[in-house]
Amino acid sequence: MQLVFVQFMTGLASAASLFLVASGLSIIFGVTRIVNFAHGAFYMLGAYVAYTLTERLAGAFGFWFSLVAAAAIVAVIGCLLEMVLLRRIYHAPELFQLLATFGVTLMVEDLVLLIWGPEDLVGPRAPGLAGAVEMFGKRIPSYDLFLIVLGPLVLAALWVLFHRTRWGVLVRAATHDRSMVAALGINQKWLFTGVFALGVFLAALGGALQIPRDAVNHSMDLRIIVEAFVVVVIGGLGSTTGAFVAAIIVSQLNAFGILVFPKISLVLVFIVMAIVLVVRPWGLFGKMPPPAQSTTGATVRPWRPLGRTELMIAAGVVLVVALQPLWLSDYALTVGSELLIFTLFAASLHLLMTVGGLASFGHAAYFGLGSYGAAFAVKAAGLPMLLAILAGPVLAAVGAAIVGWFAVSLTGVYFAMLTLAFSQIVWSIAFQWVSVTGGDNGILGIWPDAFAATPAAFFWVTLAFVVPALAFLQMVIFSPFGYALRATRDSELRAEAIGIDRKRTQWVAFVMAGAAAGLGGALFAFLKGSVFPDAMGIPTSVDGLVMVLLGGIETVLGPIVGALVFKALSIWLMSQTDYSKLVLGAAIVVIVLAFPKGIVGTLSDWRARFEARRAAGRAPAVAAAAAVAAVVAGGVVASVVDQAGPSRDTASQEAQP
Amino acid sequence: MTERPRTSQLDVVQLNAFYGQAHILFDVEFSVHTGEVVALLGRNGAGKSTTFLSIMAMVARRTGTVWFDAEEITTLPTYEIARRGLGFVPENRRIFSELTVEENLMVGRQKPREGAPTWEPEKLYELFPNLAEMRKRPGGRMSGGEQQMLTIARTLMGNPSLVLLDEPSEGLAPKIVEQMAAAILAMKKEGLSILLSEQNLHFARLISDRAVIIEKGRVQFTGTLAELEARPDVRDAYLAV
Numbered sequence: 001m002q003l004v005f006v007q008f009m010t011g012l013a014s015a016a017s018l019f020l021v022a023s024g025l026s027i028i029f030g031v032t033r034i035v036n037f038a039h040g041a042f043y044m045l046g047a048y049v050a051y052t053l054t055e056r057l058a059g060a061f062g063f064w065f066s067l068v069a070a071a072a073i074v075a076v077i078g079c080l081l082e083m084v085l086l087r088r089i090y091h092a093p094e095l096f097q098l099l100a101t102f103g104v105t106l107m108v109e110d111l112v113l114l115i116w117g118p119e120d121l122v123g124p125r126a127p128g129l130a131g132a133v134e135m136f137g138k139r140i141p142s143y144d145l146f147l148i149v150l151g152p153l154v155l156a157a158l159w160v161l162f163h164r165t166r167w168g169v170l171v172r173a174a175t176h177d178r179s180m181v182a183a184l185g186i187n188q189k190w191l192f193t194g195v196f197a198l199g200v201f202l203a204a205l206g207g208a209l210q211i212p213r214d215a216v217n218h219s220m221d222l223r224i225i226v227e228a229f230v231v232v233v234i235g236g237l238g239s240t241t242g243a244f245v246a247a248i249i250v251s252q253l254n255a256f257g258i259l260v261f262p263k264i265s266l267v268l269v270f271i272v273m274a275i276v277l278v279v280r281p282w283g284l285f286g287k288m289p290p291p292a293q294s295t296t297g298a299t300v301r302p303w304r305p306l307g308r309t310e311l312m313i314a315a316g317v318v319l320v321v322a323l324q325p326l327w328l329s330d331y332a333l334t335v336g337s338e339l340l341i342f343t344l345f346a347a348s349l350h351l352l353m354t355v356g357g358l359a360s361f362g363h364a365a366y367f368g369l370g371s372y373g374a375a376f377a378v379k380a381a382g383l384p385m386l387l388a389i390l391a392g393p394v395l396a397a398v399g400a401a402i403v404g405w406f407a408v409s410l411t412g413v414y415f416a417m418l419t420l421a422f423s424q425i426v427w428s429i430a431f432q433w434v435s436v437t438g439g440d441n442g443i444l445g446i447w448p449d450a451f452a453a454t455p456a457a458f459f460w461v462t463l464a465f466v467v468p469a470l471a472f473l474q475m476v477i478f479s480p481f482g483y484a485l486r487a488t489r490d491s492e493l494r495a496e497a498i499g500i501d502r503k504r505t506q507w508v509a510f511v512m513a514g515a516a517a518g519l520g521g522a523l524f525a526f527l528k529g530s531v532f533p534d535a536m537g538i539p540t541s542v543d544g545l546v547m548v549l550l551g552g553i554e555t556v557l558g559p560i561v562g563a564l565v566f567k568a569l570s571i572w573l574m575s576q577t578d579y580s581k582l583v584l585g586a587a588i589v590v591i592v593l594a595f596p597k598g599i600v601g602t603l604s605d606w607r608a609r610f611e612a613r614r615a616a617g618r619a620p621a622v623a624a625a626a627a628v629a630a631v632v633a634g635g636v637v638a639s640v641v642d643q644a645g646p647s648r649d650t651a652s653q654e655a656q657p
Numbered sequence: 658m659t660e661r662p663r664t665s666q667l668d669v670v671q672l673n674a675f676y677g678q679a680h681i682l683f684d685v686e687f688s689v690h691t692g693e694v695v696a697l698l699g700r701n702g703a704g705k706s707t708t709f710l711s712i713m714a715m716v717a718r719r720t721g722t723v724w725f726d727a728e729e730i731t732t733l734p735t736y737e738i739a740r741r742g743l744g745f746v747p748e749n750r751r752i753f754s755e756l757t758v759e760e761n762l763m764v765g766r767q768k769p770r771e772g773a774p775t776w777e778p779e780k781l782y783e784l785f786p787n788l789a790e791m792r793k794r795p796g797g798r799m800s801g802g803e804q805q806m807l808t809i810a811r812t813l814m815g816n817p818s819l820v821l822l823d824e825p826s827e828g829l830a831p832k833i834v835e836q837m838a839a840a841i842l843a844m845k846k847e848g849l850s851i852l853l854s855e856q857n858l859h860f861a862r863l864i865s866d867r868a869v870i871i872e873k874g875r876v877q878f879t880g881t882l883a884e885l886e887a888r889p890d891v892r893d894a895y896l897a898v
Contacts, residue, residue: 172753186764
């Protein structure tokens, strides 16, 4: 009983920071419609800055001043970010903003490393609250009690702000209908900046408040952002009360999960989130979101299948790629196989995201299931490589069929979050079911059969699976099924009115995309010779999103180009610098600003302008040109990487125990 | 560049508007004089709402010039246009449904303006007595007619000198339509200029000085209501009976 009480109090105290971060995230999303991935980074910055300030400023006043000052400093940084970066991309497709804030997160992670070093930093105790209070025969830290009181106080302060000040009322109005607010004479620009600053302030304060409880470290951003997403989704987007209740639920699940269900403690929160989303699709306190801003005219040029010339060029490109083993080194070919695999992964996500309008934040689950499917087939069933590679997509398709059945009843951000939750569930199973999956140690010794043992042979095997799979996905887009899928994306109601079963169509697409990703995963298992839970982790899912967005949402060939550029760039950067995330993040931000339509989208624009100028001129087919450019770029990168020697990262991955 | 026209308060000159590649408005031109009520008439889909949205800079692409109070406002952002005293009451009301009546009015509030009537919540509750009884009620839990009144009151809180009213009688019960006409005439009496769009000629007749008829994105007729009465051919060709 005493233990239960202690855990309960710990859970309540943890809820305070989580509530601050999640309410900030929710407020920002409500007004700007930006899913601010960098929110965890601001939380982490708040903690680091507070640590530095408390080191400098002594005494009780110094400590408390440091916490608030840290939050204020980070809020100013947030303001600058909003004014310099986000203001330019409010009109871009909404996932592009996610990409930009993800780039910022990468940069902050390396900047923190540069400024504060890799060690965990232990902050001071809170002056006056360093002791403990005896309750029910147990000692509860005073600081925890302070946090328990602080949470409701902040909730009350936010309520007053949003209901008793004109600024707050304007924010609530803008959450509902931004353009109407503008028509009433309100300059949204500063409203957005103010909201962003408030959200960042809350996140940074949440981080600063953690320093007397936990060591400050550079992985705290990803942990908190995932939890904050979960809180916001359980509570309901845009509801601060919902964020408060959900923060307590999540913190209590974390506190008691370890005691009651140690085997599934990691996954408990996500199971609860999945249940909430299935029962109450818009969260406990959420309301049905207002209809998304119209996208009419977003895609001015309709898609069309490859013409004859373009098909010939595509065939030529495949041929050129197939000839690469004649001169590339083993290491470059290994990288090449990996590029091909991620091309398929990105293309499968593209089918869901761009064609189906369903942005999955957990697509790596099916990639990972493919890997484990292949691994089980080899280890348990003793199947040869080619059959094992086919077992991967089968397991992935089964997983996707189950998840998709739940997920397609939601759309938009909620769909994204539910898929994220399911991918965490799958990841946790792989991580915690040690007797079957080997847990963190993974499954080793998944090597290709003798005929494909050399990097060149395996490159050809990979190509032989990836190219038909890519061709199949392209065919799907331009099949009657693909048109039906696009219809459900563009207008759910109208699609259903002409007899399309929306849920079934989207479900089938979900399974197809899952199976294709699983094929990539199976190939990946044989490429690496091993399978680890990381393959289905959130970073892998995010990589997929970045690839699709980078190539250009609203384009057909975008994912292929995006995957090649992103993967090649990240592999190359890792071999060149210890601060690859800083460079990669900056590159993403620059690309978002310079090419908001993605690489292929921008090339298409150029081509359209070129063709308009000389109406009769036969401009080179942009699709093929883009593909050629990407292959050339990929080849250049591969050879550069080759000269640089195996990167630390790849070497260490292959040498993992 | 066209010469700036003179005496009127609002001048729309060669206005064209586009949605994506679709061309919606073709060289639309008309004026509203100070203190006047002008009805923009036309069938569903004729381009009335698009004209309003174009004046307010709320469509993606448009060409042409809009003059307001002797200044060109074509290149201004929406909120600046509103701040110059051009009030906009959109179609479909677009009430902030989570906000109470009082809060909806608060969002619309702007500084008093010289040469335009000044509105306070209490004065608006007199103009729309129904609203006075539901100050704390969320906008989402009001009837269509009450919402229509609230959306007009909300715009008046900005103390505009000219109001664009997009289909104020749409979907309202006959009794409410009469109240609405009375309210619009009261607004005119305060010295407001009004441009309203209508499909309902009967309603327009009650309150308007002049009419502009628009069909397929082109202006087909401009004149006083009396001149329109004398042209049954125009009425039959461009207006629903």
